[in-house]
Amino acid sequence: MDKNILKNVNLFSDLNEEELGKIFSHSDIRTFGKGEMIFFDTEPYQGFYIVIEGSVKIFKISKDGREHIMHFIYPFNTFAEVPLLEQYEKIRNDKFTYPANAMSLEKDTKLILIRANTFYNIVEKNREICLKMMSGLAKRLRHLNGYIESIMQDVPKRIAKFILTEQNKMSTENKNHIELNISKHDLAAYLGTIDETLSRALKKLQEENMIVVEGKIIKIRDKAALMKVASG
Amino acid sequence: MDKNILKNVNLFSDLNEEELGKIFSHSDIRTFGKGEMIFFDTEPYQGFYIVIEGSVKIFKISKDGREHIMHFIYPFNTFAEVPLLEQYEKIRNDKFTYPANAMSLEKDTKLILIRANTFYNIVEKNREICLKMMSGLAKRLRHLNGYIESIMQDVPKRIAKFILTEQNKMSTENKNHIELNISKHDLAAYLGTIDETLSRALKKLQEENMIVVEGKIIKIRDKAALMKVASG
DNA sequence: CGTAACCTTGATTAAGATCAATTCTCGTGG
DNA sequence: CCACGAGAATTGATCTTAATCAAGGTTACG
Numbered sequence: 001m002d003k004n005i006l007k008n009v010n011l012f013s014d015l016n017e018e019e020l021g022k023i024f025s026h027s028d029i030r031t032f033g034k035g036e037m038i039f040f041d042t043e044p045y046q047g048f049y050i051v052i053e054g055s056v057k058i059f060k061i062s063k064d065g066r067e068h069i070m071h072f073i074y075p076f077n078t079f080a081e082v083p084l085l086e087q088y089e090k091i092r093n094d095k096f097t098y099p100a101n102a103m104s105l106e107k108d109t110k111l112i113l114i115r116a117n118t119f120y121n122i123v124e125k126n127r128e129i130c131l132k133m134m135s136g137l138a139k140r141l142r143h144l145n146g147y148i149e150s151i152m153q154d155v156p157k158r159i160a161k162f163i164l165t166e167q168n169k170m171s172t173e174n175k176n177h178i179e180l181n182i183s184k185h186d187l188a189a190y191l192g193t194i195d196e197t198l199s200r201a202l203k204k205l206q207e208e209n210m211i212v213v214e215g216k217i218i219k220i221r222d223k224a225a226l227m228k229v230a231s232g
Numbered sequence: 233m234d235k236n237i238l239k240n241v242n243l244f245s246d247l248n249e250e251e252l253g254k255i256f257s258h259s260d261i262r263t264f265g266k267g268e269m270i271f272f273d274t275e276p277y278q279g280f281y282i283v284i285e286g287s288v289k290i291f292k293i294s295k296d297g298r299e300h301i302m303h304f305i306y307p308f309n310t311f312a313e314v315p316l317l318e319q320y321e322k323i324r325n326d327k328f329t330y331p332a333n334a335m336s337l338e339k340d341t342k343l344i345l346i347r348a349n350t351f352y353n354i355v356e357k358n359r360e361i362c363l364k365m366m367s368g369l370a371k372r373l374r375h376l377n378g379y380i381e382s383i384m385q386d387v388p389k390r391i392a393k394f395i396l397t398e399q400n401k402m403s404t405e406n407k408n409h410i411e412l413n414i415s416k417h418d419l420a421a422y423l424g425t426i427d428e429t430l431s432r433a434l435k436k437l438q439e440e441n442m443i444v445v446e447g448k449i450i451k452i453r454d455k456a457a458l459m460k461v462a463s464g
Numbered sequence: 465c466g467t468a469a470c471c472t473t474g475a476t477t478a479a480g481a482t483c484a485a486t487t488c489t490c491g492t493g494g
Numbered sequence: 495c496c497a498c499g500a501g502a503a504t505t506g507a508t509c510t511t512a513a514t515c516a517a518g519g520t521t522a523c524g
Binding site: 184200203 | 469470471472473
């Protein structure tokens with residue numbers, strides 16, 4: 001794999017050839033199958049990951065066995081940087097564990113593992129990387145804030161909001177539908193609920209002619225009404 | 233007020249006299265009464281705050297009017313840094329709003345407002361401040377992670393966990409009680425529930441002889457049982 | 465074309481929110 | 495020092511949402 005792939009990672013986009021080469025030579029590339037665990041939240045921390053291909057879910061399991069998905073991670077984004085940064089001021093050998101579980105969602109999901117030491121060496125020499133990383137962390141905080149806000153609301157509201165947010169992401173102008181790239185099960189877990197409840201809520205929105213669900217495609221029929229559900 | 237107060241703020245502890253003076257001279261000190269709003273989540277972003285005296289709650293209001301407290305902030309800690317950091321890569325004049333609401337919890341709560349520009353000037357010249365800030369953000373992320381995890385569980389579990397965590401913070405060895413420094417209402421909002429439910433849950437724990445509630449004092453009677461509630 | 469994974473549907477249950485009083489507590493002014 | 499009144503906390507009765515339990519139905523893929 002070409003080390004220039006790292007250029008695409010926001011964090012590393014300003015590094016020169018030599019620096020990229022250094023990171024690359026000290027890092028492992030790992031390939032995971034669909035549904036394969038990348039790490040557990042009980043496992044000692046080794047370093048953070050960059051997604052090159054495929055996708056990853058970051059989740060927690062509550063004591064009663066329910067899964068809550070906190071993030072989905074797509075190519076050229078990183079995950080599990082927090083322990084590394086949090087650790088910075090402390091003894092670097094502390095026995096930290098990963099803060100959540102991570103699972104590959106597609107076959108041939110390719111990740112780069114950046115070990116803590118490799119990263120520390122880089123960050124010592126690059127101020128910009130630090131600012132970028134900080135910005136990334138801040139974004140994640142904002143995302144989590146939004147997540148918390150959303151799970152305070154009822155399920156139809158969460159779904160309506162999710163659909164509208166996804167539609168917004170669609171760059172092409174007249175897209176009146178969204179396409180789920182995850183299973184309904186994962187969507188339910190991401191919305192903080194279970195499959196059955198999601199199914200019923202989608203059905204209800206459909207019965208009220210706001211959306212039409214066709215497999216992984218959700219067509220938006222009455223955006224105004226959806227927005228009303230999302231925000232009231 | 234002495235500018236050396238800033239020495240106590242983790243973020244600034246490594247700066248020298250001159251630098252501290254510079255920050256200080258460009259920043260406002262503001263005093264708030266009990267229950268006074270510091271900012272709303274609709275308000276344009278001005279900068280972040282440092283608590284010098286008193287305490288602050290950071291919260292969101294859901295559409296149905298319920299309050300959810302995300303953080304309590306005590307002296308020498310900062311809040312509302314996220315928009316500032318997130319903004320870093322962007323045009324600095326973007327019209328950002330505060331990400332949540334903030335209210336003073338005590339009379340004579342004293343805060344320093346650090347404006348975005350002041351901060352950017354500092355951070356340009358100090359690498360360490362950036363690393364520290366990053367570490368602080370990472371800690372906050374971890375905290376939010378824990379918060380999310382906790383609101384996935386039922387109310388008695390959350391309370392038991394809260395009590396045990398608070399007890400842990402008590403430095404003196406044989407403290408078999410905790411003392412709430414917030415109202416029961418705020419505790420309820422922090423635990424993601426409402427006054428009545430908190431009240432009932434505390435009563436239940438008391439009936440089962442795990443705790444004794446006397447106003448703002450909660451005495452721990454059966455720690456083992458509490459731990460069992462908290463974790464299973 | 466068969467089987468497993470995925471999704472939907474129905475009936476039931478439980479946790480906690482809501483609504484409506486009542487009681488407790490504490491600071492203030494008489 | 496007491497009395498009053500407001501805010502804080504508690505209690506009870508009811509209602510709502512979504513989780514649970516239990517089948518079916520659909521889809522995708524070898």
